[in-house]
Amino acid sequence: MAVPLAGSALAACGTSGPSQAGAGGGGGAAATGGATYWYLSGQPSEGVRTNALKRFNDANPNDQIQGTTFQNDAYKTRIRTAVGANQAPTIIWGWGGGTLRSYVQAGQVEDLSGWFDQNAAVKSRLFSSAFAPATVNGKIYAMPAETVQPIILYWNKRVFEKVGAQPPQSWGDVMNLVPKFNAAGVAPFSLGGQSRWTNMMWLEFLFDRIGGSDVFQAVADGQQGAWSNPSAIDALTKVQDLVKADGFIKGFSSITADSNADLALLYTDKAAMMLHGSWTYGTMSSDGGDFVSGGNLGYMNFPPVEGGKGEPTATTGNPAQYLSISSKATDAQKETAKKFFATGVLADAEIQDWIGTGGVPIVNGADAKLTGSKDADFLNFVYGVASKAKSFPQSWDQALSPTAAEKLLDNISQLFQLSISPQQFADSMNGVIGQ
Amino acid sequence: VTALAPPGARTTVPSAVSGAGRSSSVAWMVLPALIVFIAFGVVPLLGVVGLSFTTWDGIGAITPSGLTSWTYVLTDPGLPHAVWVTFLIMVLSWLVQTPVSLLLGVFLAGRQRYRGFLAVLYFIPLLLSSAAIAITYKALLDPNFGLGAGLGFPLLQQDWLGQGSLAVGVVVFVVSWQFIPFHTLIYQGGVRQIPRSMFEAAELDGAGRLRQFFSITLPQLKYTIIASSTLILVGSLTYFDLIFVLTGGGPADATRTLALAMYKLGFQANLMGPASAIAVILVLVGLALALLMRRLGGDGADSQLEGA
Numbered sequence: 001m002a003v004p005l006a007g008s009a010l011a012a013c014g015t016s017g018p019s020q021a022g023a024g025g026g027g028g029a030a031a032t033g034g035a036t037y038w039y040l041s042g043q044p045s046e047g048v049r050t051n052a053l054k055r056f057n058d059a060n061p062n063d064q065i066q067g068t069t070f071q072n073d074a075y076k077t078r079i080r081t082a083v084g085a086n087q088a089p090t091i092i093w094g095w096g097g098g099t100l101r102s103y104v105q106a107g108q109v110e111d112l113s114g115w116f117d118q119n120a121a122v123k124s125r126l127f128s129s130a131f132a133p134a135t136v137n138g139k140i141y142a143m144p145a146e147t148v149q150p151i152i153l154y155w156n157k158r159v160f161e162k163v164g165a166q167p168p169q170s171w172g173d174v175m176n177l178v179p180k181f182n183a184a185g186v187a188p189f190s191l192g193g194q195s196r197w198t199n200m201m202w203l204e205f206l207f208d209r210i211g212g213s214d215v216f217q218a219v220a221d222g223q224q225g226a227w228s229n230p231s232a233i234d235a236l237t238k239v240q241d242l243v244k245a246d247g248f249i250k251g252f253s254s255i256t257a258d259s260n261a262d263l264a265l266l267y268t269d270k271a272a273m274m275l276h277g278s279w280t281y282g283t284m285s286s287d288g289g290d291f292v293s294g295g296n297l298g299y300m301n302f303p304p305v306e307g308g309k310g311e312p313t314a315t316t317g318n319p320a321q322y323l324s325i326s327s328k329a330t331d332a333q334k335e336t337a338k339k340f341f342a343t344g345v346l347a348d349a350e351i352q353d354w355i356g357t358g359g360v361p362i363v364n365g366a367d368a369k370l371t372g373s374k375d376a377d378f379l380n381f382v383y384g385v386a387s388k389a390k391s392f393p394q395s396w397d398q399a400l401s402p403t404a405a406e407k408l409l410d411n412i413s414q415l416f417q418l419s420i421s422p423q424q425f426a427d428s429m430n431g432v433i434g435q
Numbered sequence: 436v437t438a439l440a441p442p443g444a445r446t447t448v449p450s451a452v453s454g455a456g457r458s459s460s461v462a463w464m465v466l467p468a469l470i471v472f473i474a475f476g477v478v479p480l481l482g483v484v485g486l487s488f489t490t491w492d493g494i495g496a497i498t499p500s501g502l503t504s505w506t507y508v509l510t511d512p513g514l515p516h517a518v519w520v521t522f523l524i525m526v527l528s529w530l531v532q533t534p535v536s537l538l539l540g541v542f543l544a545g546r547q548r549y550r551g552f553l554a555v556l557y558f559i560p561l562l563l564s565s566a567a568i569a570i571t572y573k574a575l576l577d578p579n580f581g582l583g584a585g586l587g588f589p590l591l592q593q594d595w596l597g598q599g600s601l602a603v604g605v606v607v608f609v610v611s612w613q614f615i616p617f618h619t620l621i622y623q624g625g626v627r628q629i630p631r632s633m634f635e636a637a638e639l640d641g642a643g644r645l646r647q648f649f650s651i652t653l654p655q656l657k658y659t660i661i662a663s664s665t666l667i668l669v670g671s672l673t674y675f676d677l678i679f680v681l682t683g684g685g686p687a688d689a690t691r692t693l694a695l696a697m698y699k700l701g702f703q704a705n706l707m708g709p710a711s712a713i714a715v716i717l718v719l720v721g722l723a724l725a726l727l728m729r730r731l732g733g734d735g736a737d738s739q740l741e742g743a
Contacts, residue, residue: 077702084494102705106495194596194685251578253686254596259573261580270579403492406704410688417599417687 034064035090035329035336038079041069044282044357045146051353056344063336065091073258083108088326090333091340096133096142096322097398098405103324104136110325113139115338122342127362129392130320133399143341144320147359148386149278151201151317155298159186159272167298168273171209171238171305178247181272187249189242190271192262194254196409197397199416201275201316202242204396205302206235209310213391220399222434227426231309236415236422238305243416253417260287267291275302277317278382282358285375299378301385311390319392320362355379360386407432480718487711493702504708508716511709516688517696524607524692525671531611532618532667533660539615540622541652554623561616569680572609599689602682606690609681610674618663625659626652658732665728672721693717 039049046069053067068089070078075093082088083103092109094100103109116123122143123131130144155167163184168174181188192198207215211231218226226232242248249271255261263280265271267288281299285292304312323345325337344350346363354361358375360382367387370379386392397405411428414420420428490500508514543554560568575582576595583591596602629652637647675694678684684691684699691699693713701710 080493080705102492102494106492108494194683249579251594251597254573254576254578254594254602254682256573256683261577265579402703402705406699410699413685414687419687 034066035333035340036066036068037091037093037337037340038068038070038075038082038089039093040075041071045359048146048350048353048357052344052347052350055347055349056340059343060336060339063339065336065340083326086328088328090326090329091337092324092326094142094322094324095318095394095398096144096320097394098401099398100134100141100322100324101136102401104141108327109141110327110334111139111141112143112325116140119342125364126346127319127364127386129386129389130362133319133394134322142322142324143345144362145323145345146321146362147279147354148320148362148382149318149359150315150382150385150389150392151205151275151302152278152299152382152385153273153275153302154266154280154284155273155300156266156269156271157296157298159269160298163272165272167300168303170303171206171308173303174247175242175245177272178242178245182246186269187265187271188247188273189249190262190265190274191248191252192255192257192259193248193252193413193416195257196413197395198257198262198276199412200396200409201277202239203235203412204316204393205275206238206305207232208314208316208391208393209302209305209312210235210238210308212309212311213314213393216393216396219396219429219433224433225430226433227429233422233426236425240415240418240422243418248416253413263287267297279359281375281378285358293374299381313385313388314391315385315389316393317395318398319386319394401435404432404435483711483714483718486707487709487715489708491707492705493707500708504706504712507706507709508712513688513691513696514713517691517693520603520688520690521672521692521694523603524610524674524690525668527603527607528610528614528671529664529667531607532615533664535611536615536618536663537622537656537660539619541626541648543619543623544626557619558616560613563613565613565677566680568609568613569677572605573681576605596682597686599686602686602689606674606678606681609677610671613677614667614670618667621663621666622656622659625656629655661728661732665725668724668728669721672717672724693720 037053040046050067050069053065057064079088079092079094080099083092083106086108088108092103100109126144127148130148131140134140134142134144153168159181160167163180163186165177165180166173168177178188204216211229211234215226215229215231215235218229249255249265255265260280260283262274262276263284264287266274267284281292281297284297288297291297301313301315304310323337323341325334329337346361351361351363351366351369355366355369355373358378360366360370360379367380367383370376370383373379393399397409400408408429411420411425415422415425486497487504488499488501489497490503491497539557543550543557573596574580578584578592578594578597581591581595583589583593593601595605633651633655634647637651642650673694674692675698678690678692678695679698682690684695694717697710697713697717700706700713
């Protein structure tokens with residue numbers, strides 16, 4: 001996901017530079033070689049991260065961590081440059097997957113497998129599905145953290161009621177709902193297509209529902225010609241059918257997800273449904289007036305496709321966020337970071353903070369703590385999807401190497417623009433398999 | 436617009452002052468500029484040329500790989516398209532900007548007070564950053580929440596940035612909107628340089644306004660036009676921030692210029708080698724354009740004030 005943590009509406013528009021946060025002990029920490037930690041800005045998540053860091057620093061006067069925040073897109077290039085120049089912070093915040101793999105190949109991050117063996121309790125309290133994107137060649141290079149973020153099919157109850165429609169139970173229902181909503185002057189689906197990864201979520205589900213999780217796994221494993229799988233071609237064709245049937249809002253290819261305009265389309269009744277990450281729930285409830293609090297937001301897992309081989313419980317998205325330790329850090333810094341992983345990350349107070357923002361922390365048994373929340377229904381739904389999912393693969397653009405991911409996003413935008421056919425898409429993507 | 440190339444205006448080097456003592460005493464004055472230019476212009480350029488013959492993902496080791504990057508770029512079907520889009524935007528924005536800023540410049544060269552007031556208004560777009568302009572236009576052109584939808588004006592309710600040809604048109608429009616003030620300023624200065632006596636003589640001979648414009652103003656502005664055109668053409672190679680924020684090169688690849696293709700390859704796909712190759716191509720094209728424009732300007736031997 002390019003913008004998994006779009007906090008507030010305008011957070012992504014700012015060009016605010018890095019800012020110091022959660023610093024303890026003033027210059028003392030830096031002078032004694034304290035650890036450093038870079039993470040994303042944007043409320044409400046930034047506040048949770050900053051508070052967690054502050055609690056750790058307060059509790060450990062001798063092991064200080066200096067935090068620095070960055071805006072999402074700026075962070076991506078900044079961290080890569082820093083890692084490449086051996087200037088990485090002690091703790092590297094990231095999305096795991098393909099980017100982590102490139103760090104590992106360059107020898108820039110610590111192997112944490114041994115540490116997790118010694119600290120089995122740290123590992124066992126977290127969702128086991130969260131560890132796959134942190135694992136490269138059987139070794140764990142990152143500590144899963146923060147929240148689980150599956151992709152959800154949201155629907156607007158007000159619009160459904162007005163049109164007299166029922167939420168789709170199958171792909172056939174989806175295609176039947178499209179003309180119904182179009183006739184009523186409402187766009188069937190909202191989509192921020194300029195961001196490209198937003199389109200990709202549709203393919204992730206169609207691939208999975210039609211051919212099962214093996215289809216994309218073959219791509220990730222680098223099998224030659226994996227994109228030419230008949231299920232893949234079928235999924236690519238189906239999504240173009242939806243585009244051709246005007247399934248997406250007019251002008252979707254110029255809407256960005258950063259501006260949250262796609263969410264606004266849903267809560268202003270201009271669109272009936274939207275496929276998007278669970279992280280958008282918080283933004284919709286804060287920006288959408290009484291849309292969420294009035295009980296107008298429906299949510300469900302992506303429906304099955306007739307005759308498909310995929311598990312209907314499977315989902316996709318961000319199994320977690322990830323913290324790695326730079327291999328260039330000093331031993332003292334590494335020890336501080338590990339102490340933070342063991343005692344600071346997802347401590348009880350941080351778990352409560354995440355729940356308060358409408359997120360589900362990746363901690364087993366977190367569901368017991370959800371009941372008191374005002375968003376308990378939604379949080380329980382997300383917890384259910386995440387914990388019952390037969391498979392929970394990571395978003396494609398994070399799972400693949402940055403090179404292959406860019407090619408993928410490029411081809412996806414052309415596919416949705418109808419400027420290439422499914423076969424051309426497959427041929428083009430087969431060319432970068434294994435890169 | 437960043438002025439990469441020296442304007443095509445003629446430079447009359449006073450050859451009489453080339454006495455040995457005189458020139459050596461002023462030669463050091465070029466040093467600060469030369470040092471900065473070498474450190475931040477030539478050295479990085481050589482680095483980019485070097486990188487274009489390597490394979491590098493930005494964090495691993497840099498491995499020499501001969502012509503791999505060049506083969507990758509030159510066989511990529513996206514390259515001819517990016518070159519085409521770059522030239523399309525370059526030519527279209529020249530066609531829009533030159534006549535408009537020429538006329539505005541002539542208009543603002545008048546000394547009337549209301550024209551001075553208008554000049555200040557015209558100048559405003561130049562004060563805004565490209566990113567801010569792009570964000571503003573993006574919001575205004577939004578098909579669902581923008582100006583067209585807000586005013587209920589159907590003609591404005593196009594999918595401005597979602598359809599290839601419309602998006603190119605919008606980019607040209609916004610670029611022109613942003614830079615016409617700058618070129619207007621150049622033309623205004625140019626027109627004011629023309630000796631008043633020429634106009635007075637023409638008036639005595641009975642030449643009308645139109646005749647004066649085509650027979651005096653336009654020919655006298657030859658070098659100003661060349662200078663401004665060089666800035667537009669070479670500058671358009673570097674349009675990046677505005678397009679990046681406005682369309683991200685989209686829809687699909689409709690507005691992906693060479694500069695955008697370079698950024699995407701280098702910083703999104705982490706293919707620094709091919710990205711450097713595109714950068715080298717950009718530099719060569721820019722140099723060729725600047726030289727061409729200088730040629731068009733002649734060697735500067737003929738006086739602009741001939742017959743005056």
